Amino acid sequence: MKLTIIGTGYVGLVTGTCFAEVGHTVICVDNDEAKVKMLQGGGIPIYEPGLEEMVKRNVSAGRLNFTSSTAEGVQKSDVIFIAVPTPPLPDGGVDLSFIERVARDIAGAMTGYKIVVDKSTVPVKTGEKVAETIKRYCKARVEFDVVSNPEFLREGFAVDDLMKPDRVVIGVGSQRPVASMKAVYEPFKAPIIVTDINSAELIKHAANSFLALKISYINAVSVICEATGANVQEVANGMGMDERIGRRFLNAGIGFGGSCFPKDLSAFIAISQSLGYNFGLLKEVQKINAQQMERFLKKITDTLWVLKDKKIGVLGLAFKQNTDDVRMSPAIELCQRLQKEGASLRVHDPKGMDKAKSLLKNVEYVEDMNAVAEGCDALVVATEWDEFKKLDLERARKALTHPIMFDGRNLFDPEEMEKLGWIYKSVGR
């Protein structure tokens, strides 16, 4: 099929590339000309495992094309996906101005029937607004359908999530676009749920808020574990073996971050409020997430007492492993809080250091994770990168002035660490 994706941010680029990979002809549109040039030349602006090779392969095969012209994208395809940012507003609501702008641009370029698919995460009822806008601005008076098709990809696993989705959600207002939408996703061999537009839009916010709730739940349980000497990982393992619960997203730590959970949670609370419902449960989820950071900081100050003039080594800056994304990263927040207390920092992240440089200043960026501990008073683990588990513990222990580690992601075994001579503090154990 011929498909156009408007917006080559995270979701747009990965989606467009995976569509090309399964054999569709894809045009990716972005108004940032420099980005379009970079992509045309085979470069990619983000780190995502497997993506770069896939972009190159599909560009060479002629199935993946980039342009800065929305009109070209709209005219050459029958199905147009909107994948532009929906950033948060100061009140927790969602800024839909990019979506509205694109809806007008699409309307202006349409010359025949089009299926306009919203992939961005939007508040319930946005599809209705998009349809009204296109109708208002489409001078050619051609027919069209609006479809909601939310994206569930996780950064760091985006290609995998897209190629092997758990489910595909398609929200429609009529039967007409259903066959085309099924044809788009047929090669992925995933279960497809066809529903109404409002339900499809709600599935995204409800799912992400539930996952955030799951993390906050285990973080709350970690407090009880610490108070009783229980081990939160053992509790999570036992809970997770119940298939109704599942083990995933039950890792206690310094809280969730990133550009989805915090934003989607605030948005869902604001949407609920505007519909007359006070979603207190989700407000509590936010509160627990914030407290988790405070509790971790307290662990550090309880042990080191005064942070002024102390040097702390921090492993991890990205908001989670396998990504270079540092937006809304708990690790960055932690670093900034430590700086505020007067500590100086030596930091390392396998992929996130370049992007961190604009957010985190006056720190020593260290290329080798095994060199971070040198001259430090303590080591902090802030991101759950697997490679941190391979840290040269003996070298780090000797390089520190005192062998103290605060592990905010529970990467090491407490008993083992004690045996190796560490003063080791983790979360809920």
Ligand code: UDX
């Ligand atoms: C999330 C959703 O998983 C995805 O389906 C949606 O489409 C976009 O939002 P993402 O933000 O990329 O994806 O990352 P995710 O893997 O969900 O992690 C989010 C945050 O939660 C990270 O900061 C991570 O460290 C934290 N987390 C995750 C935990 O603290 N504990 C866990 O058990 C899992």
